[in-house]
Amino acid sequence: MEKTLRVALLFGGVSSEHDVSCVSAQTFMDALLADGGYTVYPIYIDRAGRWFLYEGDVKHLAKAPQGEYRIAVAVKPGLRENALVTISASGETTLVTDVVIPVLHGLNGEDGTVQGLLELARIPYVGCGVLASAVSMDKVFTKKIVDHLGIRQADYVDLNRREIRENPGAAVQKVLAKFPEFPVFVKPSRAGSSVGTTKVHSLEELEPALLKAAAEDRRVLVEEYVDGREVECAVRGEYEPEASNVGEILAAAEFYDYEAKYANADSRTVIPADIEDSIREEIRHDAVEIFKAVDGWGLARVDFFIRRSDNRVFFNEINTFPGFTPISMWPMLWADKGTPVSGQIRLLIESALEREPLYGA
Ligand SMILES: Nc1ncnc2c1ncn2[C@@H]1O[C@H](COP(=O)(O)OP(=O)(O)O)[C@@H](O)[C@H]1O
Ligand SMILES: [Mg+2]
The missing domain is CATH 3.30.470.20 (ATP-grasp fold, B domain)
Incomplete structure (x- = not known):
């Protein structure tokens, strides 16, 4: 019999796209199981960023509960190649993994951080590497x-959190110097699913939009409306x-x-x-x-x-x-x-x- 490929499916995560990740992961799980030849380890990352071995029904990844797990999962760079570690009451066990699929959208998942961790642990993973992700x-x-x-691409101006918070009036002027007319789009530089993004229709809406984007990220961009x-x-x-x-x-x-x-x-x-x-x-x-x-x-x-x-x-x-x-x-x-x-x-x-x-x- 052909050897099965051991696949770790990472899903959930701390980003605003947690729920979408769980639904995406279900697509992977269903396809891998239907295809055959894979041993799949679903690893759920909760909203606080803790990694667990998901032992629930493989048809219900999207309903992964918070905080009811017996087995934690860790990545320990330098231990050995291709290995994750599971930690339960009875101690640590090596979980040999041929490939990781980081089905994670947004921060701490799609941004190179998890990719870097997997590089250090020398585990192959699906998708873009550290640089492309970041x-x-x-x-x-x-x-x-x-x-x-x-x-x-849409013309833009970038600002940082400090200039927006310390002198919002000057930040507004900086935007107006580039874009005297509305609408404009204000976005956090690193955020997904439109969180913190505002279509600004008039001058009064600009400062609140800048503050809202700055709450999501240290860096903010304002774009020409297309x-x-x-x-x-x-x-x-x-x-x-x-x-x-x-x-x-x-x-x-x-x-x-x-x-x-x-x-x-x-x-x-x-x-x-x-x-x-x-x-x-x-x-x-x-x-x-x-x-x-x-x-x-x-x-x-x-x-x-x-x-x-x-x-x-x-x-x-x-x-x-x-x-x-x-x-x-x-x-x-x-x-x-x-x-x-x-x-x-x-x-x-x-x-x-x-x-x-x-x-x-
Ligand atoms: N410059 C723009 N002009 C017009 N609409 C925009 C512009 N930027 C973003 N949008 C609208 O906002 C949505 C989200 O923005 P996007 O840059 O795709 O960020 P996200 O990472 O949140 O998907 C887009 O799908 C589009 O509908
Ligand atoms: Mg988009």
């Missing part, structure tokens, strides 16, 4: 890289990444906020997006260029706007561990290209096992 999580940093590529269609492109691969078709999001709300993303059934996705071929090719090309520029590996979803007034394409953001819920764009875009979710996951695992470790090879 850069892509940080919207200001991504913008600097995309500027270098000459790819169009009145556009929202389209997304899935990228996968390693040295020669490939782009999927382009999908469109039809948000039910004024913008694609947390509610519209996950709770509002009227938000819809259209695959493939009904756009001109030249625009589709531009988006697919730019998505791959951006993926390469941030040193992407495995997967990412690259999001764009198509401005309504002139059909110009604007890069919006890149997500290195995009959602895998039943209504998520990344898996749907590849399914549309003929790869079902189980095949997508197989490719992701292969790609993880192919990657050279950070130092040496």
Whole structure:
């Protein structure tokens, strides 16, 4: 009999996207079990950041309870390769793991931190490495890289928490010097699911929006408003990444906020997006260029706007561990290209096992 691959599925996490992660993890769990050949260790990270071996029903990852676990899980760099550690009342046991799938969205998961831990522990993991994860999580940093590529994106100004809190009036003036007119978008540089993000319609709304974003992150950006269609492109691969078709999001709300993303059934996705071929090719090309520029590996979803007034394409953001819920764009875009979710996951695992470790090879 063929040896089974031991897969640790990390899910939950401390970010605002905890619940989405649990739903995404269910997609992975179902596909791995249906596919066969895997021993899956579900590892639940609670909202406080504690890691536990999830021993509940594998069909109910999304209902993982808080604080009812017998077995803690730790990563102990330097112990031995490919090993996690479980800690129970009877002591510590090594949990040999061939690959980790960090199905985590947002801070402390999609931002390079968990990736760094796994590098130190020498355990292969699915998806982008430390650099790509960290850069892509940080919207200001991504913008600097995309500027270098000459790819169009919303103009912006960045501010920090201290200047906003200590002298909000001056912060407002700094924004007005760049953007005398409204609306503008105010966002924390590193946050997901639109948490802390505000569409600012008038001057009175600007200062509260800056303070709200500064509550989420030390760094804040204010962006030119792009009145556009929202389209997304899935990228996968390693040295020669490939782009999927382009999908469109039809948000039910004024913008694609947390509610519209996950709770509002009227938000819809259209695959493939009904756009001109030249625009589709531009988006697919730019998505791959951006993926390469941030040193992407495995997967990412690259999001764009198509401005309504002139059909110009604007890069919006890149997500290195995009959602895998039943209504998520990344898996749907590849399914549309003929790869079902189980095949997508197989490719992701292969790609993880192919990657050279950070130092040496
Ligand atoms: N510059 C902008 N112009 C118009 N709409 C924007 C702009 N930036 C963000 N949005 C809207 O806000 C949503 C969330 O912003 P985004 O940058 O994608 O952050 P998140 O990481 O929270 O998804 C987008 O999907 C879009 O609907
Ligand atoms: Mg987004």
